[in-house]
Amino acid sequence: MEGPFVIVGGDAAGMSAASKAKRDDPDRDVVVFEKGEWVSYAACGLPYYVKGDVETLDDLVQVTPEAFVEERGIDLRTNHEVTAVDRAERTVTVTGPDGEFEQAYGDLLLATGAQAVVPPFDGIDLDGVFTLHNMNEAAEIRRYLGLDTPTANLPEMGYGAAAAEYAEAEGPESVAVIGGGYVGIEMAEAFAAHGLDVHLFEMLPHTLQPFGTEAAGVVEDHLREQGVELHLDTAVDGMVGDNHVEAIAAGDLTIPVDLALVGVGVAPNTELAEAAGIELGPTGAIATDEYGRTNDEQVFAAGDNAEMTHVVTGGPDHVPLALTANRAGRAIGATVAGEPTPVGEIAGTAAVKAFDLEVARTGIVDEEAAREAGFDPVSVTITARSRAHYYPGDEEIQVTLLGDRDSGRVLGASMVGREGVAKRIDTVATALYARMTAHQLSYLDLAYAPPFSPVWDPVLTAGKVLDGKLSS
Amino acid sequence: MEGPFVIVGGDAAGMSAASKAKRDDPDRDVVVFEKGEWVSYAACGLPYYVKGDVETLDDLVQVTPEAFVEERGIDLRTNHEVTAVDRAERTVTVTGPDGEFEQAYGDLLLATGAQAVVPPFDGIDLDGVFTLHNMNEAAEIRRYLGLDTPTANLPEMGYGAAAAEYAEAEGPESVAVIGGGYVGIEMAEAFAAHGLDVHLFEMLPHTLQPFGTEAAGVVEDHLREQGVELHLDTAVDGMVGDNHVEAIAAGDLTIPVDLALVGVGVAPNTELAEAAGIELGPTGAIATDEYGRTNDEQVFAAGDNAEMTHVVTGGPDHVPLALTANRAGRAIGATVAGEPTPVGEIAGTAAVKAFDLEVARTGIVDEEAAREAGFDPVSVTITARSRAHYYPGDEEIQVTLLGDRDSGRVLGASMVGREGVAKRIDTVATALYARMTAHQLSYLDLAYAPPFSPVWDPVLTAGKVLDGKLSS
Numbered sequence: 001m002e003g004p005f006v007i008v009g010g011d012a013a014g015m016s017a018a019s020k021a022k023r024d025d026p027d028r029d030v031v032v033f034e035k036g037e038w039v040s041y042a043a044c045g046l047p048y049y050v051k052g053d054v055e056t057l058d059d060l061v062q063v064t065p066e067a068f069v070e071e072r073g074i075d076l077r078t079n080h081e082v083t084a085v086d087r088a089e090r091t092v093t094v095t096g097p098d099g100e101f102e103q104a105y106g107d108l109l110l111a112t113g114a115q116a117v118v119p120p121f122d123g124i125d126l127d128g129v130f131t132l133h134n135m136n137e138a139a140e141i142r143r144y145l146g147l148d149t150p151t152a153n154l155p156e157m158g159y160g161a162a163a164a165e166y167a168e169a170e171g172p173e174s175v176a177v178i179g180g181g182y183v184g185i186e187m188a189e190a191f192a193a194h195g196l197d198v199h200l201f202e203m204l205p206h207t208l209q210p211f212g213t214e215a216a217g218v219v220e221d222h223l224r225e226q227g228v229e230l231h232l233d234t235a236v237d238g239m240v241g242d243n244h245v246e247a248i249a250a251g252d253l254t255i256p257v258d259l260a261l262v263g264v265g266v267a268p269n270t271e272l273a274e275a276a277g278i279e280l281g282p283t284g285a286i287a288t289d290e291y292g293r294t295n296d297e298q299v300f301a302a303g304d305n306a307e308m309t310h311v312v313t314g315g316p317d318h319v320p321l322a323l324t325a326n327r328a329g330r331a332i333g334a335t336v337a338g339e340p341t342p343v344g345e346i347a348g349t350a351a352v353k354a355f356d357l358e359v360a361r362t363g364i365v366d367e368e369a370a371r372e373a374g375f376d377p378v379s380v381t382i383t384a385r386s387r388a389h390y391y392p393g394d395e396e397i398q399v400t401l402l403g404d405r406d407s408g409r410v411l412g413a414s415m416v417g418r419e420g421v422a423k424r425i426d427t428v429a430t431a432l433y434a435r436m437t438a439h440q441l442s443y444l445d446l447a448y449a450p451p452f453s454p455v456w457d458p459v460l461t462a463g464k465v466l467d468g469k470l471s472s
Numbered sequence: 473m474e475g476p477f478v479i480v481g482g483d484a485a486g487m488s489a490a491s492k493a494k495r496d497d498p499d500r501d502v503v504v505f506e507k508g509e510w511v512s513y514a515a516c517g518l519p520y521y522v523k524g525d526v527e528t529l530d531d532l533v534q535v536t537p538e539a540f541v542e543e544r545g546i547d548l549r550t551n552h553e554v555t556a557v558d559r560a561e562r563t564v565t566v567t568g569p570d571g572e573f574e575q576a577y578g579d580l581l582l583a584t585g586a587q588a589v590v591p592p593f594d595g596i597d598l599d600g601v602f603t604l605h606n607m608n609e610a611a612e613i614r615r616y617l618g619l620d621t622p623t624a625n626l627p628e629m630g631y632g633a634a635a636a637e638y639a640e641a642e643g644p645e646s647v648a649v650i651g652g653g654y655v656g657i658e659m660a661e662a663f664a665a666h667g668l669d670v671h672l673f674e675m676l677p678h679t680l681q682p683f684g685t686e687a688a689g690v691v692e693d694h695l696r697e698q699g700v701e702l703h704l705d706t707a708v709d710g711m712v713g714d715n716h717v718e719a720i721a722a723g724d725l726t727i728p729v730d731l732a733l734v735g736v737g738v739a740p741n742t743e744l745a746e747a748a749g750i751e752l753g754p755t756g757a758i759a760t761d762e763y764g765r766t767n768d769e770q771v772f773a774a775g776d777n778a779e780m781t782h783v784v785t786g787g788p789d790h791v792p793l794a795l796t797a798n799r800a801g802r803a804i805g806a807t808v809a810g811e812p813t814p815v816g817e818i819a820g821t822a823a824v825k826a827f828d829l830e831v832a833r834t835g836i837v838d839e840e841a842a843r844e845a846g847f848d849p850v851s852v853t854i855t856a857r858s859r860a861h862y863y864p865g866d867e868e869i870q871v872t873l874l875g876d877r878d879s880g881r882v883l884g885a886s887m888v889g890r891e892g893v894a895k896r897i898d899t900v901a902t903a904l905y906a907r908m909t910a911h912q913l914s915y916l917d918l919a920y921a922p923p924f925s926p927v928w929d930p931v932l933t934a935g936k937v938l939d940g941k942l943s944s
Contacts, residue, residue, distance in 0.1 A: 012927075045862055045922050059862040311917070322927045323920050344915040351919035360919050390517055390531040420895060422924035426931075427898045430916055434906030443816040444902055445783070447823035447832050448795050450517050452894035455484075455794045459898075 003106030004075075005336050006092060008082045008272065010034030011041065012322055013303030013329035014111035015063065018074045020333025028337070030074050031103060033094055035081035038135045039065050044322055046138040047183065051190035052147070057135050085110075085276035087296050107298050107336045110273050110286065111329060114266035114304035114320050121262070122238025128172070128245040129260045132183050144259060145194055146171045172196060172258030176248040178236050180207030183263035185219070185354045188228050191261075192355070199255050201231045201248065203264075210350065212365040214381045214400040215414040219354050226355045231255075266320055268305040281307040283318035292332045292343040300336070302328035302343065311345040311432055312363045312411055313373040319348045347412075349429040351422035360425035363412025363432045364402060370412075376405040380466045384458035386420035388450035395419050399462040401428070401438070403470050408437035413462070420452070427459045438467040475578030476547075477808050478564060480554045480744065482506030483513065484794055485775030485801035486583035487535065490546045492805025500809070502546050503575060505566055507553035510607045511537050516794055518610040519655065523662035524619070529607050557582075557748035559768055579770055579808045582745050582758065583801060586738035586776035586792050593734070594710025600644070600717040601732045604655050616731060617666055618643045644668060644730030648720040650708050652679030655735035657691070657826045660700050663733075664827070671727050673703045673720065675736075682822065684837040686853045686872040687886040691826050698827045703727075738792055740777040753779040755790035764804045764815045772808070774800035774815065783817040783904055784835045784883055785845040791820045819884075821901040823894035832897035835884025835904045836874060842884075848877040852938045856930035858892035860922035867891050871934040873900070873910070875942050880909035885934070892924070899931045910939040 005021050007014045010032050022030045032039075042060045049057060068074045077096060084093040091102045116131035118124060130141050139149040175191045177184045180202030188198045200207070200223065206216035207223075207230075220230055231250065239260055240247040247256045268285040270278075279295045281287035286294055286301040290309065294301050304320035308328065328343040335341050349362040364370045370377035379402045387394040397417035403410050413428040415421045431441050442463030448455050456464070477493050479486045482504050494502045504511075510533070517532040526532060540546045552568040563574045588603035590596060602613050611621040647663045649656045652674035660670045672679070672695065678688035679695075679702075692702055703722065711732055712719040719728045740757040742750075751767045753759035758766055758773040762781065766773050776792035778800065800815040807813050821834040836842045842849035851874045859866040869889035875882050885900040887893045903913050914935030920927050928936070 042860060042862065042922070042927075044920075045860060048863060048922060053864050054862045062861075321920065323917065323932075326927050327915070345917070347917040349917045349919045351921040351924050353921060353923045358924065362917070362919070388514060388517060389534075390514065390526045391520060392525050422919050422921060423892060423895050423929075424898070426896070426916070426918045426929070427902050429918055430899050430902040430906070430908075433912065433916055434902070434908070436902075436906070440905070443799070444898070444905055445795065445817070445819040445821045445834070446898045446901055447821045447834070447894050448516070448793065449823040449825060449894060450514070450520055451825045452823050452830065455514075455798050457895075457898070460795075 003090065003104050004029035004031050005107045005109070006103055006105035007032040007109045007111055008092065009111035009113055009303070010039035010076060010078065011043070011111065011113055011303070012325035014109065015040040015068065016326045016329030017109050017111065017302065017333040017336070018068070018076070019072055020330045021337045022073055024334055024337035024339065026073065032074060032076045033080040033082050034076070034078045036134065037078050039068065039076065039078060041135060043134070046132050046135070047186035047190050049138050050141050050187065051193045057139060057149070060135070082272060085272060085299070087276055087299065090298065105298070107300065109332055110278070110294070110299065110301040110305060111303045112269040112272060112305045114268050116262070117265045117267050118262060119264060121236060122249070123240055123245065124238070126239050126241045126245045127243055128258065129239055129262065131262050132187065141261070144172065147194070170258070174199065174257045175259040175261065176201060176255065176257040178260060178262045179264035181209070181263060181265060182352050185352060187261050187263060188223065189353070189355050192226060192228065196259070197229070198227070199229045199231060199248065199257060201234050201236050201250060203233070203235045205233045207232070208352070208359060210348070210365065211359055211361045212400055212414045214398065215359055215361070215416040218398055218416045219357060219359055222355060222357050266304065268318065268320070270305055273301065273305070281316045283307055283316060285318040287316065288343070290342045291335050291340060292328050300332045302332050308343065308346045311347050315373070317346065317348065319346055321350060347429045347432050349425060351425065356418055357416055358419065358421035359414070359416045360422050361412070361414040362425050362429040363410070365400065365412045365414045367402065370402060370404070375411055377411060378403050378405050378466065378469055380462060380469055382458070382462050382465050384461045385454050386417060387452060388454055391450040393419070397421060397424070397458045399458050401462040401466045403438045403466045405470055408439060408470050410436055410438055410441050410463070410466070415458070424457070424459060438463050438470055442467050475562065475576050476501035476503050477579045477581070478575055478577035479504040479581045479583055480564065481583035481585055481775070482511035482548060482550065483515070483583065483585055483775070484797035486581065487512040487540065488798045488801030489581050489583065489774065489805040489808070490540070490548070491544055492802045493809045494544055494546055496806055496809035496811065498545065504546060504548045505552040505554050506548070506550045508606065509550050511540065511548065511550060513607055515606070518604050518607070519658035519662045521610050522613050522659065523665045529611060529621070532607070554744060557744060557771070559748055559771065562770065577770070579772065581804055582750070582771065582773045582777060583775045584741040584744060584777045586740045588734070589737045589739050590734060591736060593708060594721070595712055595717065596710070598711050598713045598717045599715055600713070600730065601711055601734065603734050604659065613733070616644065619666070642730070646671065646729045647731040647733065648673060648727065648729040650732060650734045651736035653681070653735060653737060654824050656733070657824060659733050659735060660695065661825070661827050664698060664700065668731070669701070670699070671701045671703060671720065671729060673706050673708050673722060675705070675707045677705045679704070680824070680831060682820070682837065683831055683833045684872055684886045686870065687831055687833070687888040690870055690888045691829060691831055694827060694829050738776065740790065740792070742777055745773065745777070753788045755779055755788060757790040759788065760815070762814045763807050763812060764800050772804045774804050780815065780818045783819045787845070789818065789820065791818055793822060819901045819904050821897060823897065828890055829888055830891065830893035831886070831888045832894050833884070833886040834897050834901040835882070837872065837884045837886045839874065842874060842876070847883060849883060850875050850877050850938065850942055852934060852941055854930070854934050854937050856933045857926050858889055859924060860926055863922040865891070869893060869896070869930045871930050873934040873938045875910045875938045877942055880911060880942050882908055882910055882913050882935070882938070887930070896929070896931060910935050910942055914939050
């Protein structure tokens with residue numbers, strides 16, 4: 001297509017697309033507009049920055065803006081916000097430090113990501129109430145905790161001075177984490193590492209909803225062992241306080257806290273697309289075809305704002321995760337450069353560290369979701385060992401495996417344990433792509449050595465048990 | 473078939489078959505003859521017993537002989553050796569503590585395992601020269617090292633007294649490990665843990681031949697770092713000494729050592745089968761069909777003495793490993809009990825710990841072997857990280873991935889690194905069963921979280937690079 005390849009959003013999907021397109025078709029102009037100052041950063045690392053495992057925010061930056069411009073030849077403009085798309089004229093309207101202008105495009109990629117959902121809680125604007133929205137907010141949390149933020153190019157932020165004053169004067173001793181998903185669990189660990197009393201609020205009966213109740217049960221026992229006060233099945237009404245948060249109100253409960261972190265999920269940023277007449281799919285994210293195209297052939301969408309095809313259901317799904325964004329961006333970059341490349345399918349594979357536990361999932365874990373997708377789900381949960389039973393450091397692993405009674409196919413799995421979980425889920429994820437039955441899964445030749453696995457890997461044992469249940 | 477199910481050999485394959493057959497068909501007699509006193513023990517754990525990670529030999533026993541008899545109803549006879557099979561009469565000749573007798577069978581399973589190969593070295597019979605043949609020999613090595621052998625039912629052994637005397641008087645300070653395979657590497661680690669100077673002799677130019685030269689190179693650097701003196705490309709002529717070994721002779725070299733461990737591989741125990749007219753396959757192990765049957769429909773073979781079908785080549789292969797034995801035994805137990813069950817295919821998946829390294833392989837790693845199997849191999853070797861680059865404890869992983877130019881199929885892989893290797897190979901193993909292309913491999917949705925993986929898992933990165941090379 002004539003005209004430059006224009007990309008809205010400079011994170012995983014956007015910069016992957018830009019880099020691939022420029023590499024494959026160096027003569028074409030590639031222009032990226034990023035409304036913030038950070039590009040290509042690892043948002044998944046923010047909890048570990050707050051915790052202190054990652055020293056500086058700069059460590060989370062994979063490629064600097066300078067490198068994109070100078071080494072990769074990409075016309076990257078930070079602090080530039082795209083406010084409108086004119087599909088008829090093939091232009092976008094951009095607001096930058098020097099005012100507003102129009103930019104023509106040949107192909108357009110909307111890589112606008114997602115944003116933290118902020119429920120309309122009472123007192124949401126009090127000092128000391130945070131989301132983990134971006135790099136700056138992570139730094140702000142550390143300041144509020146009275147911790148240093150040794151980062152070269154960290155900008156001055158809003159309420160930094162007041163926060164620092166508060167931190168110095170009193171210093172938070174307790175925190176409410178609202179939401180028991182990835183971010184909530186990871187931030188509970190981060191806060192606990194700084195000695196804070198942690199209250200974790202979850203509206204649903206269990207934390208880590210996508211991982212299923214079996215895994216969640218093990219995680220919750222572990223969180224309690226680690227001193228986290230769990231408030232499950234508990235809807236938060238709001239934050240109480242004068243200037244800064246002093247308590248959380250939830251029904252009859254009022255829990256005094258000095259800090260609140262809201263991590264109740266993310267929502268795709270679709271406003272720009274919707275205003276331009278780009279269609280959304282059933283999940284509320286932007287509908288795309290196998291090449292990441294929207295209903296406009298010249299407009300692509302990728303990353304946390306876009307739907308992908310689920311490998312088990314064959315239908316659209318919205319699972320905003322980093323690999324999906326990177327890969328779809330890269331594929332679109334190749335397509336735009338002249339080599340049509342499908343963005344691939346997703347299995348919703350995910351892992352999370354919860355204090356000393358590894359938790360992982362892939363495919364469909366929830367029986368109700370499986371039924372909705374037309375399957376007749378059968379589920380087994382087993383416990384096995386991470387190493388040979390006689391080898392030191394051996395730990396228990398719990399595996400839940402879901403299969404379809406009609407076809408015998410494996411539909412998904414969750415796992416939890418102190419070691420050997422996060423990458424073991426990949427075996428099941430791979431089996432999902434191959435549409436393997438439980439029987440086939442149980443007959444895989446997986447690695448065995450006493451320090452790393454029992455003779456029958458936990459995945460094989462789960463496959464064997466599920467196969468037995470499916471054929472009974 | 474009328475008559476009892478008779479099994480020759482009471483280790484992984486034999487006891488798995490016995491247990492499964494008795495569970496599925498409790499009315500049928502199941503008789504197991506084991507010539508030694510140990511059954512169902514984890515031979516793979518022996519190096520860790522010598523090292524001291526595993527406290528007692530009893531810890532390596534998965535199920536005791538008493539439990540097989542009393543809980544599972546299996547007629548298990550230890551110290552009974554089967555010396556002949558009469559296929560026409562369907563009997564076996566057995567020599568036990570009370571003399572020789574005949575035992576009739578309906579179905580027969582030859583689960584005779586393999587034995588350590590002992591080359592005709594000069595001085596092989598000197599005191600202080602060991603293989604790691606069985607439980608008793610592992611205990612004997614510890615005695616020779618002057619270490620205790622706290623094990624309830626360890627029998628008195630041959631040269632125990634002399635060894636103990638020697639150990640007390642002088643105590644070995646240096647050891648020759650002859651053979652750089654699994655056992656050699658694991659035993660090098662075990663001896664080094666006791667402070668011995670370790671000389672490792674390998675006839676071939678590299679250690680760990682099945683893992684390929686790329687992985688071996690990393691392992692060898694690491695072995696040297698750990699103080700192991702490597703003698704590669706070095707054929708040992710023999711052991712020198714009067715009563716006990718005092719040196720190793722290899723060409724012009726004479727290396728003084730106080731102990732020698734011969735671990736140059738294993739050979740299938742096929743004498744009994746051959747004498748009975750059971751056919752061997754091209755590898756020298758017993759030829760079997762997909763149900764583990766030999767050329768005699770009533771005679772099965774499984775475990776370290778039997779061939780299996782390789783999932784990549786579709787041809788017979790002999791890879792004596794524990795999972796294969798367990799699974800084939802179990803399948804044959806089910807078949808004999810009336811439910812025909814294929815023994816499955818193997819991928820030659822294996823892992824080994826080499827001091828602080830994990831090393832793993834699956835499928836075909838060697839280009840020459842790939843060509844022999846009719847493929848046009850293309851290989852890539854990449855280095856990637858085990859975790860997000862900013863997450864503490866991140867280590868380098870080297871992945872070698874082999875593909876076929878014509879079909880794009882992945883043929884095999886090896887990996888090496890300090891963490892996250894042994895179970896990562898399972899992803900590739902699973903892909904082999906699905907006959908995935910490098911492109912499909914690179915589009916899997918694998919787990920990502922900073923503590924466990926980079927966004928692009930090393931397997932994905934290797935798949936991407938191989939895909940690029942295959943399509944160029």
